[in-house]
Amino acid sequence: MKMTGAQALIKSLEMQQVEVIFGLPGGAILPVYDPILDSPIRHILVRHEQGAGHMAEGYAHVTGRPGVAMVTSGPGATNIVTPLADAAMDSIPIVVISGQVATTAIGTDAFQECPITGVTMDITKHNWLITDAQDIPRVIAEAFEVATTGRPGPVLVDLPKDISNAQMDWYWPARSDLDLPGYRPASDGDPRSVLEAAKLILSAERPVIYAGGGILKAHASAELKELAERTGIPVVTTLMARGSFPDSHPLALGMPGMHGNYTAVTAMQRADLLIALGSRFDDRVTGKVGAFAPDAKVIHVDVDPAELGKVRRAEVQIAGDARKVTTELLRSLGALGLAQSGEAVPGSTASERPDIAPWIAQIRKWQEQFPLTYNQEEGGALKPQYVVETLRDMTPDDTIVVAGVGQHQMWASQYWRFDYPNTWVNSGGAGTMGFAVPAAIGAKVGKPDKMVWAIDGDGCFQMTAQELVTASAERIPMKVAILNNAYLGMVRQWQELFYEERYSEVYLSPDLPDYVKWAEAMGAVGIRVENAEEVAPAIEKANGVDDRPVVIDFRTDAFEKVYPMVPSGASNDDIIVGPSEGEGGR
Amino acid sequence: MKAPGRHHIVSALVENKAGVLARVAGLFSRRGFNIFSLAVAPTDDERFSRITIVVDVESAPLEQIVRQLDKLVNVVEIAELAPEEATEREMLLVTVQATPAERGNVIQLVGVFEGTIVDVGLDSMTVMLAGPPSKIDDFEMLIRPFGITELQRTGRVALPKLARRAARLRALPSDESDEAG
Numbered sequence A: 001m002k003m004t005g006a007q008a009l010i011k012s013l014e015m016q017q018v019e020v021i022f023g024l025p026g027g028a029i030l031p032v033y034d035p036i037l038d039s040p041i042r043h044i045l046v047r048h049e050q051g052a053g054h055m056a057e058g059y060a061h062v063t064g065r066p067g068v069a070m071v072t073s074g075p076g077a078t079n080i081v082t083p084l085a086d087a088a089m090d091s092i093p094i095v096v097i098s099g100q101v102a103t104t105a106i107g108t109d110a111f112q113e114c115p116i117t118g119v120t121m122d123i124t125k126h127n128w129l130i131t132d133a134q135d136i137p138r139v140i141a142e143a144f145e146v147a148t149t150g151r152p153g154p155v156l157v158d159l160p161k162d163i164s165n166a167q168m169d170w171y172w173p174a175r176s177d178l179d180l181p182g183y184r185p186a187s188d189g190d191p192r193s194v195l196e197a198a199k200l201i202l203s204a205e206r207p208v209i210y211a212g213g214g215i216l217k218a219h220a221s222a223e224l225k226e227l228a229e230r231t232g233i234p235v236v237t238t239l240m241a242r243g244s245f246p247d248s249h250p251l252a253l254g255m256p257g258m259h260g261n262y263t264a265v266t267a268m269q270r271a272d273l274l275i276a277l278g279s280r281f282d283d284r285v286t287g288k289v290g291a292f293a294p295d296a297k298v299i300h301v302d303v304d305p306a307e308l309g310k311v312r313r314a315e316v317q318i319a320g321d322a323r324k325v326t327t328e329l330l331r332s333l334g335a336l337g338l339a340q341s342g343e344a345v346p347g348s349t350a351s352e353r354p355d356i357a358p359w360i361a362q363i364r365k366w367q368e369q370f371p372l373t374y375n376q377e378e379g380g381a382l383k384p385q386y387v388v389e390t391l392r393d394m395t396p397d398d399t400i401v402v403a404g405v406g407q408h409q410m411w412a413s414q415y416w417r418f419d420y421p422n423t424w425v426n427s428g429g430a431g432t433m434g435f436a437v438p439a440a441i442g443a444k445v446g447k448p449d450k451m452v453w454a455i456d457g458d459g460c461f462q463m464t465a466q467e468l469v470t471a472s473a474e475r476i477p478m479k480v481a482i483l484n485n486a487y488l489g490m491v492r493q494w495q496e497l498f499y500e501e502r503y504s505e506v507y508l509s510p511d512l513p514d515y516v517k518w519a520e521a522m523g524a525v526g527i528r529v530e531n532a533e534e535v536a537p538a539i540e541k542a543n544g545v546d547d548r549p550v551v552i553d554f555r556t557d558a559f560e561k562v563y564p565m566v567p568s569g570a571s572n573d574d575i576i577v578g579p580s581e582g583e584g585g586r
Numbered sequence B: 001m002k003a004p005g006r007h008h009i010v011s012a013l014v015e016n017k018a019g020v021l022a023r024v025a026g027l028f029s030r031r032g033f034n035i036f037s038l039a040v041a042p043t044d045d046e047r048f049s050r051i052t053i054v055v056d057v058e059s060a061p062l063e064q065i066v067r068q069l070d071k072l073v074n075v076v077e078i079a080e081l082a083p084e085e086a087t088e089r090e091m092l093l094v095t096v097q098a099t100p101a102e103r104g105n106v107i108q109l110v111g112v113f114e115g116t117i118v119d120v121g122l123d124s125m126t127v128m129l130a131g132p133p134s135k136i137d138d139f140e141m142l143i144r145p146f147g148i149t150e151l152q153r154t155g156r157v158a159l160p161k162l163a164r165r166a167a168r169l170r171a172l173p174s175d176e177s178d179e180a181g
Helices: A005-015 A027-036 A049-063 A081-090 A133-148 A161-165 A191-203 A213-217 A221-231 A262-270 A322-335 A357-369 A384-393 A407-415 A436-446 A458-464 A467-473 A489-498 A515-521 A532-543 B020-029 B059-071 B100-112 B133-146 B166-171
Strands: A002-004 A020-023 A042-045 A067-071 A094-100 A126-129 A155-160 A167-169 A207-211 A235-237 A252-254 A273-277 A297-302 A316-319 A400-403 A452-457 A479-484 A525-529 A550-555 B008-015 B035-042 B048-055 B075-081 B086-097 B116-120 B124-131 B148-153 B157-160
Touching (some): A005 A161, A020 A049, A027 A094, A042 A467, A049 A067, A049 A081, A049 A467, A081 A094, A094 A133, A094 A161, A126 A133, A133 A155, A133 A161, A191 A273, A252 A262, A384 A452, A384 A532, A400 A436, A407 A489, A436 A458, A458 A479, A515 A525, A515 A550, B008 B020, B008 B059, B008 B157, B020 B035, B020 B059, B048 B157, B086 B133, B100 B116, B100 B133, B124 B133, B133 B148
Parallel strands (some): A067 A094, A094 A155, A235 A252, A273 A297
Antiparallel strands (some): B008 B048, B086 B124, B086 B148, B116 B124
């Protein structure tokens, strides 16, 4: 069947079961926008291409399916560079289709020309410049294969305008027709290493499971829970893994790292064994690497072999999918005599296992001694943590929470109770301010039946708020809670603690812009909250709106800081639990 | 032009496609590591090229780079070759001043190194020499006093040395004599 390259592209996306494209048309991508009119694929017209990229990420985060964004050449393509970098850092599968000037014009500084495959080479898992319309179905199939398998990630396909207009003979490639001779994602771990890992687990006195985003990518939450319960080993969930293990579980220790809770941070520091599953020893988790978990042996499981030994040498390295390896690990533990109940078969290796009860008791002591704390005084300034807790208590347990980057993100991660996988969406590795609003829109598109709340900062909100116009126009009723402290709060916190309160370029103003009027101008409901008494009624009102977006402007205490905190570059042993510890008191 | 002391050879079999060299080189440049020499050409299978890279990097970051190179979709196979386990070869073209009075001395030196004179002018000549990099280094040092007009080396190519099968070696009169390189 003869068709144009543009038609072949849209048909290829249909073959990949794409249900929605986030995009914005322009000259070079124009041919592709025509067949969209005849396609069952929904197109959501964004107001800025960065929004399209983050929407695709939010969609991918909550559905596990690749998000698709479409942009034109030149500035359209460069506007989506940040989402590509963001998705690369957090291993989010997105497929970006960019228009390109005609092949005959490439390299001539043509109107809206930008060599986007070169620009995005280091921030995509792979990218393609199509130079023959006949290649379109195969390249699209390859793009989805690469984006979604192994360690997921963003890909970009650059499509010149003359290729979109050219005729081609339609076909759809079988998997074996894909031309990827150098692409071999790891899958099953080496069984001997897995057995070795199982033996280490059965000899540890102070083990901790260090669960990372790879658990969610591999859909391994059930296996993780079984591993924790069978071995009785407590679990920390990193910023990218919140929700992969239920916070309500007795073995859940919550988030470790720079703003992790005392118990999670200290349990890792004192551990004699870290079982890293789909985590990558990020600097925000380890603090000073040389002082991180000094007595711990490490089992490191990652689908990306390049992560193994990158930061911390591991006694056992296993390249493989977190779900498959954890399943194999459970089998090996069984073979060594650790029954499903957690009981050891008499005479087996498991029966010689050290008692970890004293370790668990120590952890319980830390939990009692150092809980997360804040103080909402009656009639006092509104505390951001109080807003997060009230919102948590007034929304369904499977509410999807989306955060930007900064103080609000940390409070959201600390004070929400995540009990379900894929209910937490944030920009972890890249730290992209402005992520929340568009990512929440994408999340709501992917999971229209779930309540979606963005918890955002005032600085972040101003970066991408215009996408609420998209949400209003497309009837995507997500909600935004702005924790408005009138500052670039995290930067302000660092200037307070580490720059002797010399505040440089961090003040934003609580009233400029007027967030309520701005929300209303964009077709959303706008609500302002000045004190603690108004919080619950405002949330109740917002929860009742289901035909348009809602923005609540929570005027919060500008002086509140995120604690605990491990100062940048310091050892995790130097954790500051709160302002009472001297440093950071005002 | 002498290779640094602890140089490493990375040999990658890659897809013969546009942009592949940039992807490979990018993994070095983004860390600020300089590529000492680079040779790339198609293999016997025209779908693939072999890239031979010589770098001066500590072992630990190089291991990380090699793992990341292996992740590139276009990289089919990759190996780090220890210099003592590799057969390395390089070629040099040099145009050297050779007035009629000096011509004989130049020809003599080229003869000692088993090089080839590939072009002769009125008062200069162009010489080609192929061999192990150390031999090229030596030749370059000795030819320099004559006055080098232009010099170009290809960068080294390398393949792993072959494993010697013990049984076959015992059958040979002298198993030490065939030291490659």
